[in-house]
Amino acid sequence: MQNQNISDVIEAYLKKILEDSEQVEIRRSEVAELFHCVPSQINYVIKTRFTPKQGYIVQSKRGGGGYIRIQKAQFMDDHELLDQMVENVPATISQRDALAVVQRLYDEEIIDRKTSNIILATLSHQTLNVGSKKIEDGLRARLLVAILESLRYESK
Amino acid sequence: MQNQNISDVIEAYLKKILEDSEQVEIRRSEVAELFHCVPSQINYVIKTRFTPKQGYIVQSKRGGGGYIRIQKAQFMDDHELLDQMVENVPATISQRDALAVVQRLYDEEIIDRKTSNIILATLSHQTLNVGSKKIEDGLRARLLVAILESLRYESK
DNA sequence: AAATGTTTGACTAATATTGACTATTATACG
DNA sequence: CGTATAATAGTCAATATTAGTCAAACATTT
Numbered sequence A, B: 001m002q003n004q005n006i007s008d009v010i011e012a013y014l015k016k017i018l019e020d021s022e023q024v025e026i027r028r029s030e031v032a033e034l035f036h037c038v039p040s041q042i043n044y045v046i047k048t049r050f051t052p053k054q055g056y057i058v059q060s061k062r063g064g065g066g067y068i069r070i071q072k073a074q075f076m077d078d079h080e081l082l083d084q085m086v087e088n089v090p091a092t093i094s095q096r097d098a099l100a101v102v103q104r105l106y107d108e109e110i111i112d113r114k115t116s117n118i119i120l121a122t123l124s125h126q127t128l129n130v131g132s133k134k135i136e137d138g139l140r141a142r143l144l145v146a147i148l149e150s151l152r153y154e155s156k
Numbered sequence C: 001a002a003a004t005g006t007t008t009g010a011c012t013a014a015t016a017t018t019g020a021c022t023a024t025t026a027t028a029c030g
Numbered sequence D: 001c002g003t004a005t006a007a008t009a010g011t012c013a014a015t016a017t018t019a020g021t022c023a024a025a026c027a028t029t030t
Helices: A006-020 A028-034 A040-049 A079-087 A095-107 A113-123 A133-150 B006-020 B028-034 B040-049 B078-087 B095-107 B113-123 B133-154
Strands: A023-026 A056-061 A067-072 B023-026 B056-061 B067-072
Touching: A006 A023, A006 A040, A006 A067, A023 A028, A028 A040, A040 A067, A079 A095, A079 A133, A095 A113, A095 A133, A113 A133, A113 B113, A113 B133, A133 B113, B006 B023, B006 B040, B006 B067, B023 B028, B028 B040, B040 B067, B078 B095, B078 B133, B095 B113, B095 B133, B113 B133
Parallel strands: none
Antiparallel strands: A023 A067, A056 A067, B023 B067, B056 B067
8 A cells, every 4th residue: 555656646646636626637747746757657647547448538738838638538328338349340440341330330329320421431441542451441440449439428 | 727828818818809709909019918928929829729720810910000800700601611621621631730620610510529529539640640640641631531521411 | 487567768749939030001201 | 292210010930848759677466
């Protein structure tokens, strides 16, 4: 208990704030100084403990007045289904298989027709054509995962 | 909260006025003085936050009685706006510039929050990261065009 | 030992701020 | 008139102020 590593301490500090508040906004260097660590440690903490999967949305800005903002995400009712769908997206996916996934989203009423058209447009061969089928299918998989993950949250 | 950057404050100030009014007309040096910054900072704010892409038209005059006037771009129907937006997507586009386009879609109520989250997820650096910035930006441009075109089709 | 997780810091990238110099327009003055 | 001067705004590059990335070193767990 007494010998936690710094990352855990920083995690606890941030989560404590998030208990009372929907979000926490920090200046990276200040928090680093507070805990006597290097600034990039904050990125490590965020990358390992405040991921979308863990229910957090992180935004940041550089330059003067820069910040890192961590928000609690509110999950949709369907988020478990979406989790499962994310799990099942392979590393590369054809347009046809991707279409089936989008169709499922539509059938489950997670997205409407207009939204499904946008998604189909982004996942189409025409849009993603980059010369190599392998690269195209990998990209399509990445896009599909990103889309599914974005659907896990309430829209703010 | 104590150390917000001045540019954001000035942006908010101007946008607040634009909420109630079709345009805002300022004297550059006065606003600079009001916010204790150099006059050219006003140009920076305008150049980064009141671009045509973001839906603003800026006019100015030098010399005695000079001014800077910011107008909200005139209304056009969705179809026309989407045409124009497609036209204006360059061959490669950064995440930042793409975000401005999506923000515009949201502001014009062409898309809702949920849809904008999906689009932002697909256009993010994290999703499109493929090693080369050039290729990433090109891909982002293609995706954005595909999305805009799908919306344009809907709006018919 | 190997695998996994943490810490560190050098390097990179994004954004904001500043000020010297330039350009334009209005007004005062001959 | 025409020209000088004052009163604006614009441009651009240097500098400052942040955050992000990545891989090596180090620590802990299996």
